[in-house]
Amino acid sequence: MTxxxxxxxxxxxxxxxxxxxxxxxSNCIAQVENLSLxxxxxxxxxxxxxxxxxxxxxxxxxxxxxxxxxFENKASRKNIFDMTGGSDKPQDxxxxxxxxxxxxxxxxxxxxxxxxxxxxxxxxxxxxTDEIYKLFxxxxxxxxGNEEPLPSFATYLNRAQADxxxxxxxxxxxxxxxxxxxxxxxxxxxxAILDKVISTKRKALIIDPTGEYRDAFSSEEAxxxxxxxDATISPGKITIEQWEKLFETHSVGQSxxxxxxITSLRYMKKTGSRMFYEKVGENIDEVQENLAxxxxxxxxxxxxxxxxxxxxxxxxxxxxDNDYNFRYRYxxxxxxxxxxxxxxxxxxxxxxxxxxxxxNDPSMRNxxxxxxxxxxxxxxSLYIDxxxxxxxxxxxxxxxxxxxxxxxAQENICPFVFFIDEVHRYAKSRYSDxxxxxxxxxxxxxxxxKGIFLYLTxxxxxxxxxxxxxxxxxxxxxxxxxxxxxxxVENHLDDYAIKHVRKLYQGEVILTSVxxxxxxxxxxxxxxxxxxxxxxxx
Numbered sequence: 001m002t003x004x005x006x007x008x009x010x011x012x013x014x015x016x017x018x019x020x021x022x023x024x025x026s027n028c029i030a031q032v033e034n035l036s037l038x039x040x041x042x043x044x045x046x047x048x049x050x051x052x053x054x055x056x057x058x059x060x061x062x063x064x065x066x067x068x069x070x071f072e073n074k075a076s077r078k079n080i081f082d083m084t085g086g087s088d089k090p091q092d093x094x095x096x097x098x099x100x101x102x103x104x105x106x107x108x109x110x111x112x113x114x115x116x117x118x119x120x121x122x123x124x125x126x127x128x129t130d131e132i133y134k135l136f137x138x139x140x141x142x143x144x145g146n147e148e149p150l151p152s153f154a155t156y157l158n159r160a161q162a163d164x165x166x167x168x169x170x171x172x173x174x175x176x177x178x179x180x181x182x183x184x185x186x187x188x189x190x191x192a193i194l195d196k197v198i199s200t201k202r203k204a205l206i207i208d209p210t211g212e213y214r215d216a217f218s219s220e221e222a223x224x225x226x227x228x229x230d231a232t233i234s235p236g237k238i239t240i241e242q243w244e245k246l247f248e249t250h251s252v253g254q255s256x257x258x259x260x261x262i263t264s265l266r267y268m269k270k271t272g273s274r275m276f277y278e279k280v281g282e283n284i285d286e287v288q289e290n291l292a293x294x295x296x297x298x299x300x301x302x303x304x305x306x307x308x309x310x311x312x313x314x315x316x317x318x319x320x321d322n323d324y325n326f327r328y329r330y331x332x333x334x335x336x337x338x339x340x341x342x343x344x345x346x347x348x349x350x351x352x353x354x355x356x357x358x359x360n361d362p363s364m365r366n367x368x369x370x371x372x373x374x375x376x377x378x379x380x381s382l383y384i385d386x387x388x389x390x391x392x393x394x395x396x397x398x399x400x401x402x403x404x405x406x407x408x409a410q411e412n413i414c415p416f417v418f419f420i421d422e423v424h425r426y427a428k429s430r431y432s433d434x435x436x437x438x439x440x441x442x443x444x445x446x447x448x449x450k451g452i453f454l455y456l457t458x459x460x461x462x463x464x465x466x467x468x469x470x471x472x473x474x475x476x477x478x479x480x481x482x483x484x485x486x487x488x489v490e491n492h493l494d495d496y497a498i499k500h501v502r503k504l505y506q507g508e509v510i511l512t513s514v515x516x517x518x519x520x521x522x523x524x525x526x527x528x529x530x531x532x533x534x535x536x537x538x
Contacts, residue, residue: 001109003060006132015127017050017057021095023118028059028068030125032094037127056128056136057098061119064105067128067136071496072097098125101518102139110139113517133162140517143169150196154522157508164522168202170515172417172453174473175444179461179489184478185507186457187421187533188526191216193455194419195527198222201379203416204455205371207403209396209425211387215530222381225370227399228353228388232364236266236299238402246398247344254341257334261309265301267294274302276309279328284317287328303358304349307342314338353388354395367399368406375407378414400426404439408446415451418443423456424463440464444471461488474513479504493519 022029059066075094102111152163225231264277314335315328374382511520
């Protein structure tokens, strides 16, 4: 596309600024010749502010049309000699510094990275029109091919007429994360994008820890489940490793005791008994033979008996001699060592939602069955409300880990967006600063191959695994205040964007992505869907 075709509907001289006088590897300096453009802008759109910075300009060069952004604008008085008349009268010397962003070759119809291409001295500089900027927006995306873009969910800051309408693959194919301080607009942004995903009949699995999206989607758009109220899961579906994470076993000994207790309860369930397995005084060989009979299909057990069973595991073998009949005896040392684990489990079990969730209640829907139906059914979404389980419980992290490992093991998946709000609640251990749940990390690494695309929100990116964060290719950055938080995302931003992270208003976002030609400063459009996130006033 040529320069003339870009300005076919307007007079290019009305947008003429000046000529390039200095050229550097990534930017250039242009001297302003048309000062009237700065003084009289009545004929231009209000979105043009040529006397400030952050404006987009077009440079007509011999190798193509360059697009640049003004990052410095200065005027001074110097002795400029008129080479034609020899006058030494001082004149206003006005120049702008331009950051070279992209270039459009004459045979191309979109902007591309400039790479090693540079513009030249005396190339003419023009103010970019809104139409050129919209063409730049359409050129921003590297992916998607002929994929239909999502409806617009935002506008570019200071250019209200330029809508942000990106393709789903641009946002999600390298996973998407939304970060920002509280009340910075994360939830509003999340719903604005989810609205476009679901309204265009694309699939989403939504995990909501606060219930603020419970009325955002109709029953026709998404199947709704509330954990502990109308959805449950059999304890036998949970692996030993996941139980360890839930009950926060802090040593190999506690993990071994927990595993032994669950195996004992699985045996009791297999025999039809509703009691725990009392081992004191029992024949050692007989007990070991009974436990060995538990197969991989005998997974179910009564979790309510787990504290009593762990206490019953406090046994040891006696000294072997010719006069003893080899029966278990009570071991006080083991009982004392297991007391802290019993206390943790009793604390969890006293939560009535815990017992109602981990059960075999036939009147409630099985969570994994619902997820399996969802991932194999096109154009359907699934909403899971986890707020009834409590924000401080470790159940949420274990559920995310369980769901993540379950979906990654499935085949023939209909591609979907896996949205987790406030992921910092689920990503990290409550008692350790070094432990993270591994299910999300596995999805981040391998899920894209199966059509599972993560969409996460968090207040602090430091609360998620560095490995998980390293797999995120697209980030929506709201206002951040702490230096540690800003340092976490600074590798995705240029110097200008880093300086503005603290200045973003509610709803203003820096969109950075490996799938975009350039970072975008956008204002998110609030969705009309119901959202329970209004902050009460004093």
